Amino acid sequence: MAxxxxxxxxxxxxxxxxxxxxxxxQEQAAREEAxxxxxxxxxxxxxxxxxxxxxxxxLELYRGNPRLRIGDGSGNxxxxxxxxxxxxITEAKxxxxxxxx
Numbered sequence: 001m002a003x004x005x006x007x008x009x010x011x012x013x014x015x016x017x018x019x020x021x022x023x024x025x026q027e028q029a030a031r032e033e034a035x036x037x038x039x040x041x042x043x044x045x046x047x048x049x050x051x052x053x054x055x056x057x058x059l060e061l062y063r064g065n066p067r068l069r070i071g072d073g074s075g076n077x078x079x080x081x082x083x084x085x086x087x088x089i090t091e092a093k094x095x096x097x098x099x100x101x
Contacts, residue, residue: 048099055095062088 062068062085069077080088
């Protein structure tokens, strides 16, 4: 009985196939980077929106309460003088300018 023919040697992928595979990997990496960038942009937008809302609330608070008292965290409260109040108003306006569209 004759022995079966030896199997063919596996062919090496052609250069065009390797180039195509490399291009597909690059495209996949670019898509993943785009998704990561888009996710980061959405997080930044959410942070800016939160900061915008907080700045508007602070501006309203400082404008509407000329005799505002601020707590120091240990139960003590002090009243803001006009200069401090105006400084907080200016800061809130700057935050609005920086974070609100």
